[in-house]
Amino acid sequence: MTIDWHAVITGFGTGITVSILYFVGLALSVRLALRLTHPVSVLLPSAALRIGLLLSAGWLVTDGGTSGWAFAGYTLAFFVVRFSATLMARIPRGKEAGCN
Structure with missing residues (x-):
């Protein structure tokens, strides 16, 4: 069995791009939803759009x-971006980091 490196690289490159868009969209929709009284009005359409784009x-x-x-x-790229996004989400910011 031979590896089709062109297909792997194409899948990985596309996966990185789409996955970054997916997680940026998730972050933006959660930030917006936290300010609303009815967050489902933002989270549901955002999830549908992000999942549709990814698929x-x-x-x-x-x-x-x-x-x-x-x-x-493509799958490897998604998990690489997901791992990076979860690491970035754990980094303390603002007052939690000791900044005044």
Whole structure:
């Protein structure tokens, strides 16, 4: 079995881009929702849009799910960005970090 590196790199590059957009959208929608009395009015459409974008891009880059190597790269990219986003979310900011 040979690895199709072009497909892996294409999947990874697309996955990085789409995953960054996914988590930036999540952060923005949560910040906005925290200021509202009815947060579901922001969170539900945001989730639908972000999930749709993630799945559509994955479908396109993997040729409808037929390119396993592109899928592997796309999936790896999502988890790399997810890991980075969760690390960044744990970094204390503002008053919690001891800044006045």
